[in-house]
Amino acid sequence: MPELPEVETIARGLRASIVGKKIEDVRCRCPCIVKTSFPSFRRHLKAKAIDKVLRYGKYLFLVLSGGSGIALHLRMTGQIFLVPREREMDRHTHLEFLLQGSANKLVYRDVRKFGRFELLGCDPAEFIRYKKLGPDALAVDAEQTHTRLSLTRRALKAALLDQSMLAGLGNIYADEILYRERISPLRSASELTRKQAASLAASIHALLSEAIEKNGTTISDFVNSLGEQGGFQGALRVYGKEGEPCPSCGTRIAKRRVAGRGTYFCPRCQRR
DNA sequence: ACTATCCCCTGACGGC
């Protein structure tokens, strides 16, 4: 499931390969992937150049010449990558962008079809406000973290997953961050001291940076803009490791449902 | 206002 590091990995790859290219045409197999009607989507993109590739939280933005743009959220199984232009669409490829003068085309694949493209009628900053996204998780500071978390009595895990609180964390990194901080996912967010919030903010930044350096985590579906897997899955300490020994104390990693999500933690290191 | 739960969709997996 693509979270901030995976989306950042894709953004960096696309920045290097498609910025400056012109969209020759867009083809579609599954119109439900596009929020706007597909004909209108296609009309807006055709013959526009890709000026910028941006990321905020888990959103990817393509800013186009002439002031328009698109927002993409990959949700669970979305993939966006370059393939040779002559390759045929498989049954899970729903959209493709032909790029003028390029031997490659950009394709969108999504097994579960949860991902969405949206036409931007405004600049990305306004879209971010409209979606009520909190500060980007990579840019958040200690003070903001403390202030925002102190406002809710929900479980810390639920607060970290809430994109209006902090944009970019998903289930995998939330568990890994709480493990590294030795805090229980069930702990009430408002109970965090200023000092603990500062440590948490530092941990969020450190873990996301490490994951970006290793090109993200591939559990099942994530691939970068060239269709390659990430390299951070080997660095995971608790996510997906129910029953395995905690790397720190040897206690078996537990799995519980918190905030409606499968949550992995060490019952000993993360007692409170 | 806040919080919890359901739902979208497909594939993987376990039980029988």
Place this chain on the structure above:
DNA sequence: TGCCGTCAGGGGATAG
């Protein structure tokens, strides 16, 4: 072998 139920989870909608 095959069928069926369950699970995976981001975020929007809805209910309480």
